[in-house]
Structures are given as structure tokens and as C-alpha cells.
Amino acid sequence: MAIEPFQILDEEGRARPDLAPDLPGEDHRRLFEVLLCTRRLDERMLLLQRQGRIGFYLGCTGEEAVAVASAYALRPSDWIFPCYREHGAVLWRGMPLGLFVAQCYGSRDDITKGRQMPIHYAWREANVASVSSPVATQIPHATGMAMAARLRGSEDVALVFFGEGSSSGGEFHVGVNFAGVFKAPVVFVCRNNGWAISTPASRQSAAESYAVRAVAYGIQGELVDGNDILAMVVKVREAAARGRRGEGPTLIEARTYRMGAHSSSDDPKAYRDPQEPERMKARDPLVRYRKYLAARGLWTEAWEAEIEERFAREVSEAIARTEKAGPPPLESLFEDVYAEPTPELVRQRQELAAQLGARRKAAAA
């Protein structure tokens, strides 16, 4: 187990020639574009939250490379089980901004029907599972899906994200252990961003790393610089290929850093030295990758400006559309509890509709 994280790009954006993957220029540019848009999306949504136009937001600034690289390194048919800080992965998979924004508003055009807090998306069409607030619960789901894929003779692989804090929960242990025992093709991506709300990573484990835990499950472990998009691409690709070859799961610890607050409800000033994120700026995955691309002639300022402009416009359009959509219909409250509503649910729906009807009538009178 390496003590130093696997790295390809240094802080100046110089790549190790022996390690750098040979990606097509178009892929590089698309990766950069999604990194950049993810960052801008965060800024825009946080602003909306501060304006009171959405109720909550949780950003991923500084951690985008982990998610974008992981999604890129997979096949579209592979399944992603997100934690809640991997907006870059769904953007990579092409989630229309309208879906993302509508989910944050919980409006009528939200495909999850306004049932969960912002950023708890689910997108079956693209093999993206449903985000859940209770942390770590998605880990055994990924294992189960991967076991099912093997059973069905498919080559599909599962990739699951979770924070280093979440890895303290029992579901980390059972999920990874099952995968080890059943040699399930899962890529476990432990996104170690240094913090779990106010709790530093040092309080979550006394081990030298999270990657080293792979030994406890008899599986492959990798410690990777999660702010190095190329390093992440290489290691997730290897892990997915290993899974597809029937060689079982991989536990990747992606070392990254939470640049912002935990969420819009949080204020890190109460617990974190403000110098810490300042120092970490040198490792910014977007900046490093930009330098790398620039040096290879794949980036220009004009191109970046063009992406930004287009993206800002698309987000604005999505917001405008969603803000006009209104809330989901009342009946939707009672749908999807079961495949078909039970008689009692029908009764409750009628009861509520009658009550609101009466109230409206009374108000009108």
C-alpha cells in the first residue's frame, strides 16, 4: 500500500509522462468542461439558496475531479451510487440541467416529484441510483447490484461514492465485506475530503489511511490524489476493469478537500481554521487540469469563457422554467408509496382533497 497518494499531475499541472493516460483531446476538453460547469453550478445554486429561492444546497467545490473522473472512467451501462456531493458525475452522464434544477426546487417538473431535499436526485435512465441522506446506506446497494450483474451474466460494474466520515458506519463494513466475499465488481470510492461536517478525518479512524482497509477485506486498495483528475481516471479504470475481469472489488481512497461549508446550513468558521482552505487552493483540481490542458494547447481563455457563458445561460433558462412550473400536484403526495395505492391511502388522499377543497371554498366565501 502506497503511503503517498498516487498522482500524475503535480500542482503546476505537469503530468508524469510514464503514468499519464493517453486520452483523446476531445475527452480532455469534455472533462474540463464538466469540471468547470460543476463548479459554476455550485456557485449559482448556492446563490439561489442565499436568495431563498431554494431551501438548501450542498456543494462539491474542490472535489469535482473525483466524481467527474469516476463517471468518465466507467461505461454508461455501469451503475453509479452517489453519496450527495457528486454533481459532477451526473453532469458527466448528461443530466439535463432542467432535471437538476427542478429537483432542487422540488417543483412539478422534478422527476423525483418534490419528495426530497435539494441534491437528492435519482436518475434511472442513466443508471444513477437515488441519493439518500442517511450516509453509507448506498454502499451495500452497490454491492448487491454488482452481485446481481454477475449473476445475470452482464459486464456491468457498480461504482459507489461515500465520504470518509461515512466509512465509520457499519454499512461500510458490511457492504465492502460482502463484495470481497462474493467478488462483486464494485468500485468503492471513499471521498476523503478531510471533514465530516465539523469532525476532522483524524477522528474517524486511527489507521494510516482509508485505502489500507482494503487489506481487511482481502481486496485491492488504492490511495489516490482525488484532486488529480488523471490519477483518478487511471485508477477507476483499472478498478472497473478488474471488476469486469471477475477479480472483485477495489477500495479507492480519493484524497480531496472540502473547500466550502458542509452545506448551506453550515458555517465552518465555528470549527475550521480559515487558513486551511486557503492553503488547499494550491491543489485545486480545476486549476491544475487547466494548466495541463493549456500546456498541451487544449485550452484557451476564450473557450473557457464560451463554456461559462453558455452554461450560465442554460442554468438561467432552467431556473426560469422551473420557477414557473409550480409545485407537484396534491395527488402526488400519495403516489409511489407502493406500486398501487392501498385503499387507506386512497381514503387519505380523498380526505385531504376534501379538506383543502372546503378550505378554499370557505376562503372564497
Added chain:
Amino acid sequence: MAIEPFQILDEEGRARPDLAPDLPGEDHRRLFEVLLCTRRLDERMLLLQRQGRIGFYLGCTGEEAVAVASAYALRPSDWIFPCYREHGAVLWRGMPLGLFVAQCYGSRDDITKGRQMPIHYAWREANVASVSSPVATQIPHATGMAMAARLRGSEDVALVFFGEGSSSGGEFHVGVNFAGVFKAPVVFVCRNNGWAISTPASRQSAAESYAVRAVAYGIQGELVDGNDILAMVVKVREAAARGRRGEGPTLIEARTYRMGAHSSSDDPKAYRDPQEPERMKARDPLVRYRKYLAARGLWTEAWEAEIEERFAREVSEAIARTEKAGPPPLESLFEDVYAEPTPELVRQRQELAAQLGARRKAAAA
């Protein structure tokens, strides 16, 4: 991490002179006595179960050394959190046979008041926590007790037993992880007896050992021959001393073997090659230790016969007493739910008493 279990006594009962602990002869003899009595207790209780005099039994034949050595290596003030197969540990601590037998009968003289199935003892006076059927739940209790001891400035250490199967549960992970993070003085004894009911140890983990999991928690790990009582004494002593020095917990994998059925409800013929226990007889901890003591002049056949005879008599007396004791009183059903019964519990008690009273009256009439 050693790949071969730490061993002092070989199968012929020869000790490695460089490793053998220098125990007083009296201790050796007492250790042997408790090992032997534990074995005999199993036989006797299983017989009672077959005769229908107790409802259930779960034995530890072949695994006695793990428990007896562990208890011996501790101070009496240290706490023991048993799983359910460590009768040797409570016998070492001097549990009166009457208590053990009464618990198995759930009779009026059972200090746990007939509340649980046989072998679910609890013995506060001797710092033995309460046995619970749900496996692995006691692991975080041990960690918490050890954290509390440190906080109170005490030197007390916690020792917790659990099976290798139980270590697949989430509570293993959280319990050991907390201990690592808080440097709690806990000795985790994973009793790897090869089986979890019908499930072989190979189905519980893909790792090379259970001891290796210590790496995942940044703590000391030890792989020990659990059928070698001297090896267990040495390693548990080291672990307890480490804890007392403030150096945190130790995870010991004690390799042993379940010679019998999982419990009186089980029949291994349905899933286990009967040759397997036969082969394992060569590693019997009692036999090895007997040879060792005999070679050192600490054992005679007459002495063993005397122990057996006395023990058999004591058990018989305990059984006779308990069989006369009758069931716990009806009121006891409603005690100890809370420190004081709630008004509703008092009401329920009265309701039941009245009902049974009426029934008795009707029967008499």
C-alpha cells in the same frame, strides 16, 4: 502480521522454551482444572438438555482455552463481555455452579430471574456483562466501558469475545473503530472456530485472516493458536498491559475449532464433513495442556479423577437444588423493565394476577 498463528505448545504438548510464560505451578493446575470442568460442564448440561430437563444448551467443547486463558490473563477488576461460548471465563472467575445451572433452568434461584434462554448469564459482581443472543452487539459496549474507565482514571480494561461470523456485522466495525480512535483499553478476542452455524469462516471474509483487520483500525493485531492455552495467556496479557499503558486496543484472532454442534438445536451432519472434527481432535487444548503438565510433573491421573469426581458431585447438587426451586414468582415478570414499574405495568401485573387467581379458583371449584 504473522501468517502462522502464534503458538507455544505443539500438538504433543511440548512448549517453546523461549516463549513459554513462567507461571506458578498452582496457576497451571488451576487453569487445567477450569479447562477440565468446563468440558465436563458441557457434557453434563447437554445431557440435561437431551433429557428435556433444560430447554436449550450451547457448548464450547474444544474452545475452552480461549476463554479460560483470557480470563486468567486479566485482573479481576477488568470487565469481560462474553459472547455465549465462554463458560470457561465465568468458571475462571469463580461463578458458583448453582448460578450457572439455575440460569440454564431459569428457576427461582437464577439471578437473572429466568428472563433469558440458557447460557445467557450476567454476573455483575464479577464484572461479567450480560450475554445477548444478537451477536456482536457487545463489542461497542466493551469499547464504551473501556472509554469510561480511562475517563474515570481507572486501570480497568475491557475484554470482549465474539465469533468470526459475528465479526461480519456492522457492530464489529464501529466497536473496534471507536476503540482505535479513542485508544480505549479493549482486548477484542475474535474466537475463530471455523463455523457460524453451517457457514464456514471462508464465507465471512476474503481476507487472509481476521487478525489482519487490525491494520484497518490502526491498532495491534495478533493471530494466535486459540487451542494453545499458553499462547493465549501470553497474548492476552500483552494486550491488557498495552491497554493499561494507554496504548489502545488489540485485536486477537484466536484460531480454534467448534468440535460439537452449534447448539442443542443444531445438527452439523447436514452441512459438515464428520471427518473434520475428527481431524481436529489432535489440536484439543485440554489434551495438549494435560501432556504439558504431565511432563512437568504437575498432573496425575488421580488428581484429574479427583477433580472430576468433586465437580460431578457439585453439579449434581446444583441441579438438585435448582430443580426444587421452582419458577420465578409471577410478579418478577413485571420487574426490572424500568428501575421502578410504571403505573401501566402495575396495572398489567394486577390484571394477570387477577386472571390467574380467577382461573385457579375456577379449577378448584
Added chain:
Amino acid sequence: MAVMNIIQAVNSALMNEMERDERVVVLGEDVGKFGGVFRATQGLQARFGEARVFDTPLAEAGIIGTAIGMALYGLKPVPEIQFADFIFPAFDQIVNELAKYRYRSGGQFGAPVVIRTPYGGGIKGGHYHSQSPEALFIHTPGIKVVVPSNPYDAKGLLISCIRGDDPVLFMEPKRVYRAARGEVPETAFTVPLGEAKVTRAGKDVTLLGWGSMWWECDKAAKAAEERGWDVELLDLRSLMPLDVDSIERSVKKTGRVVVVHEAPRTCGFGAELSALVAERWIEYLEAPIVRVTGYDTPFPYTLENEYLPDPNKILAAIEKVMTF
């Protein structure tokens, strides 16, 4: 038709459905070669292979958590929890994940996992081999709760659950696992969810029971007959969804209700039934409803017969409502 006990009926249902639908898989502790500690999955691994019938590591959260993942991918997992008392390590997976997955994804995903588990007392199992936690799951929107009392229903209901699209907790009355015997077709058939069965028609008292308690109710009903009380006994079978219509019909006829369950009284399912009946049809009630239940204590060992509802206690309750 063969005579089967409940274990055999469950086994037969699993055989039929695994044969019929290759997406059905069985997992859990000791369910493979051993066929389960109660032998309900016996022979499945030999017939359908280790890929579809397999032992898991000892971790209920893993059993249910991976089953959810399998179901999301399109399988129909039928995990076994060895005893209902051991379901709690998986409680978060069941309550926060399994039950809410369809709703929270806006209906995009479903996770039709059918959890089989033996429940209940009367086998000298003490605290941890006796519990009846149905109320906890009935209170959890998104999961169905089904409890057969006899082999025929066990098979027909289990097949309905497996063919359905929803998560189900299928609770098997282990006390009568072998004692309850009856004719059961060897081929597949279904008993629909959400329908109670009137197992005895009567005009004086409505007795509501399910699972192993149905048997105690039946004995009590017979004893009541000798006393001249005509008991109508409903085997509820499916607790969620509940067959409110059948209850209504019976209550309106008899005007007297006794509810029986093993779980502790306070906040047990009996509370819901009692509340529901009195809230909706109070004007039909000739007497207060009586609940005969376990007490508000953990499940005891030695005194379990005193703890459990039995025909005497039920008869006393019938007497109470008849003589109010």
C-alpha cells in the same frame, strides 16, 4: 394435493417461483447447503445452484442492503432473516431505504424485496427468539406486512408477495411451523394480499387475530361456543394493506371486538385496530373493545406461558365484552 406444514409450504412456494422466474434469488444466513435453521430453504441450492441460493456473511444489514441493490437491478430477492429478533441491524436499510426507495425516486426505481422471517413466542426462545415486531413495520409507509397462519395461506401469500412489485415483510409463525398442517397444492397459486379470511362466522363477537395467535383464537372461539357465545373469527393475514372492509362487515354485525396479538400491548397493531374500529363504527359497539396481548415487558423465558395470550385469556376477554 399434498399435506404440508408451513415450512414445507414456504419451501414449495420458493421452489415454484424460482422455477418460474429466474430473477428470484434466495439469500441469508445458513439458507444454502443447510437449507436454513428451520429448513425452509432446503433443497433450493441443490436445485437452483449456488448463484441463486446462497449463504451470506453474518450481517443482516448486508443481507437487506445487498438485496435492495439486486432488486434495483431487476432481481427478485427473497432474503431470510433467521429470526425476526435479528432484523434490527437491518432496520435502517428497511425503514429508511427499502420502504422509501420508490417514493423518494419519484417512482423511477422499485425495490421489490420479500423478506421472510420466523417470528413469535411459545418456543421457549426468551428475549431474542420470540419477538413479534410487526407494528414497527406497519408504521413504516412503503413496506407491506403479511402473516400467514396456515400452510395454504403461507404458500399462496408468499407467491403473491414474490410476484408483486413492493417490498414485503413476510412473517412466519414459527410456533406452528410444523404443527399447522393442511392440504396445499404442489403447483403455484396465489392468495391475494389485503384480504382477511373469516375462518368462523358468528354473530356475537368479532375476534381479530393472525399468525400463531389465530390458533389460540380458534381454540377460544370453540370454548366460547360452549358458553353460548357465537364468535366470528377473522384471520387478518395481511396487516398492511389491511382488509378494512371485512372488519367493518363483521363489527357492524357483532358490535363486539376482541383483538389478540403477542407483541407488547402499548402501540402494538392491536392499538391501531382498536382505534380504527372505535373511530369508524363506534355507534355499532355494544361494549368496549378488549385487547389481549403480550405485556409491556421484554419477552420472558420461564414465564412465557404467563406472558402470552392463550385461550383462557381470550375467553376472559370474550366474556368481558359479552357481559358488559
Added chain:
Amino acid sequence: MAVMNIIQAVNSALMNEMERDERVVVLGEDVGKFGGVFRATQGLQARFGEARVFDTPLAEAGIIGTAIGMALYGLKPVPEIQFADFIFPAFDQIVNELAKYRYRSGGQFGAPVVIRTPYGGGIKGGHYHSQSPEALFIHTPGIKVVVPSNPYDAKGLLISCIRGDDPVLFMEPKRVYRAARGEVPETAFTVPLGEAKVTRAGKDVTLLGWGSMWWECDKAAKAAEERGWDVELLDLRSLMPLDVDSIERSVKKTGRVVVVHEAPRTCGFGAELSALVAERWIEYLEAPIVRVTGYDTPFPYTLENEYLPDPNKILAAIEKVMTF
């Protein structure tokens, strides 16, 4: 006396008790330096040190599991579960271990762990920052369940819990964490468990509520007054043990009962209350009992106002029992 909100009252209780009894320790996620995501433990670590007030790894089973061990050894742990929705990973530890430890050891051991947790909806928290799981714990013999609605009770009840010898689930109504303000002594005092408070005397209808729903009930009671209905409002405060006597007195006076809670209707604590009242005092009832509750769905996000009981819905229920 100072004016405090509920967060400050809880904080004050912890300060007093940690000062008074060095066995009291506080643990949980983010409770240390940060003082908790709702800041209820703010300042405790600075005052009492890292040994007695500490952040744990992110694992509720570990928080409760280690707290049990600490309590067995003689400490008085007051763990925080960050949101009631996240208590389920610790469900096995609470239901099978904490609640049963005294009973199963024949009274040899006690584990007086007081679990604090914010619960309830109305803060746009969706599925997982809104649940009200009280019924699950009330159904679990061996643990008490306490829910204050205001700062005074919050402090007095929490101190009673900490000084008691039993495990308690102390549920804090986060929706009114800051909005509910009132005079609270800075020194320690106790409010006994098992006593409801009649916060408004009335002769027509008994309204039973607790926690944040008490506030909705209070508004509804005032609105009812305008309609000429005289509501008696009970703040139950302690759900287990329950103050049956106060309920009895009120029901016998009014003959009409409305029960309000946020949790889903089926098998919620309202079912127990409704059942209990109708079973014991049916002859006093002038109208069927009405429950105003959350619906039998997971807790929604956008439509949470439609989901939750509110003064309008409660008033409609009052009207229903008054005009029966």
C-alpha cells in the same frame, strides 16, 4: 429567570448537570468544538473538557453502543443523535440492548443512557430530516420517551431524565427549537416524568398533543374558542410513561377527543391513545375520537405543509367531534 429558547434550555440543563455530576458525559457527531449542528451542546467542551464532551466517528450504532458500555460502568452518558431520522443504524442497540439490559440481567445492570435527538417536520427537511419515530420506541418496553414542547419543560424534563436510572429517548421539537421562548431558571430544577400538563382548561373537547404539534393544537384551540368550542389541551410531555390519569380526568369531563401527531397515522402513538380512551371510557364518549396525523407516506419535501397537521385540520377535527 432568563428568557430562553429550547436550544438554550437544553444547553442550560446539560451545563447544570455536568457541573453537578461528573459522571455525566456528552458524545455524538459534531457535539464538541462545534457544539452540535443545532448548537445545543455549545460551550460544553470548553467548560468540561474533551474527555467529557466529545465528537465521535460517524456511526450511530457506535454512539449508542459505547454509551451503553459507559453507563454499565457507572457513567451517565447523554448522547446526541443528530437527527431522529438517523437513529435507525442504532436501532438494534436501542431496542435489543439498551431497553432490555436491566430486564435480561435480572436487574443486576442498568444502562441509564439519555439519548437526545431533534425530531419532526416543518423545516423543509424532506424524508430524512423530518421523521417522528416516537411510536417505535413507545412500543419497546424498557425505554422511556419524553417530548417537551417548550423551553421550561425541556430543561426540567431533561434534568429529570439525566437524574433517573432508566434509558430515555428525549425528542426535541426542532421546528420550534428557536421559536418557542419562555422564562427558564438558570439553576437546575426538575419536571417529573409521567405527568401531562393541562395547558388550557376547557369543557367541550380534549385535545392531546405534544412537542411541536402542541403549538398547532394551541392555535387550533384558540380558533375553536371563536367558534364557541371550549377546548381542553393537554401537553402530554412524557409519552412513556404516560399520564393516563390526566387523560382520564379530561375525557370524563369533555367526552370528546382529538389526538394530533406528525408521524404517519397507522400504528402511530395516536392509535394507542385513541384505543386506550375508547377501551376504558367509551361510555363517556359523545363522539368518535378523531386523529389528525401525518399521512401513511414517507415525509415529503415540497408538499410538507399539506402533509402536516395544522390548525385548520385540527379545527376541522374539533368541528367533527362537536357536531357528531
